[in-house]
Amino acid sequence: MEKPSHVAETPASGPSSGSTFPPVVTGGNKGVGLEVCRQLAAQGVTVILTARDEKRGKDAVESICRESNLSNVVFHQLDVRDDSSVASLARHIESRYGELDILVNNAAVVGVAADEEGLKALNLDAETWTSGRAATVLKDVFQNTYEVARDCLDTNYYGCKRVTEALLPLLKLSKSGAKIVNASSLASELKRMPNEELRKDLSNIDIWDEARIEAVLNTFMDDLKNGRLEEAGWPAMLPAYSVSKMVINLYTRILARRYPEMRVNCVRPGFVRTDINWNLGTLTPEQGARGPVMLALLPQDGPTGCYFDQTEMVNVW
């Protein structure tokens, strides 16, 4: 990709990242993503807050300006499920900045249709929820419909891949060392995969590429359509969400292997009180954003291809 002659803005400076072109954060209008934008901006980095809905995105930028007195957050529309929206963001960054240093793939959906009243009435404590032991009782309040699961995979995995592939040519031009941060989850941990054969496969990174991931996701969707999720040994708790995050971990490792010059990592923000878990989480978005922000600002010789539980590196595969 040619570097344009009319690069308009001087890169902003981040504390530990050296000279940094504005990071892109997906799903930046609320929850952890909004807080990632705020914390990066507070560290002096100009941030591109993206959101699929223009009003929600612009309101979010305004809230950061108003509440934190920061003016270095700019908005760009991005629906991670929409090819033309993704291409439009890539064109904007190419023409405005010519390269990209940091991409935070944060946008996601939970992948079940929930009876919220019923869910709240269950009064689950955080431990039961995060351990995955709640799967049986949650069967009555969660519906794993084909359409909602398809939308979940298309947002959480294919959306991340779509945005990453569109921005990779610009990330490859980064002079300060590109960083990609993918939002993962406790639900991605392989001990939650009942299917033993698949669990073994998922822990062997050498055999995976995007085509193999797609094949596994197609099998998952077929099993869902045929009412075979339990029989085939897919995760009982939030099956589409869990599978989407398991493959996010794989995709992170594939990218890290393919681009050793980049720092590509995935992170679980913690059990954060946001809309994705019907505000049942126990951490604040401010706490949840610390891990993604740390990874976005990693030094060039920092870890790559790793999973972080908040700010701690852990082995989940």
Ligand SMILES: NC(=O)c1ccc[n+]([C@@H]2O[C@H](COP(=O)([O-])OP(=O)(O)OC[C@H]3O[C@@H](n4cnc5c(N)ncnc54)[C@H](OP(=O)(O)O)[C@@H]3O)[C@@H](O)[C@H]2O)c1
């Ligand atoms: N909260 C937790 O306890 C927790 C735990 C583990 C992992 N995570 C992960 O952390 C990340 C952030 O989650 P959160 O807790 O902040 O959830 P959230 O408050 O529900 O935020 C999700 C964000 O994703 C956006 N989004 C959804 N579909 C999109 C699309 N097609 N295009 C662009 N943006 C889209 C949402 O935008 P709209 O407002 O337009 O819907 C929203 O901005 C997710 O990847 C999640 O899986 C969260």
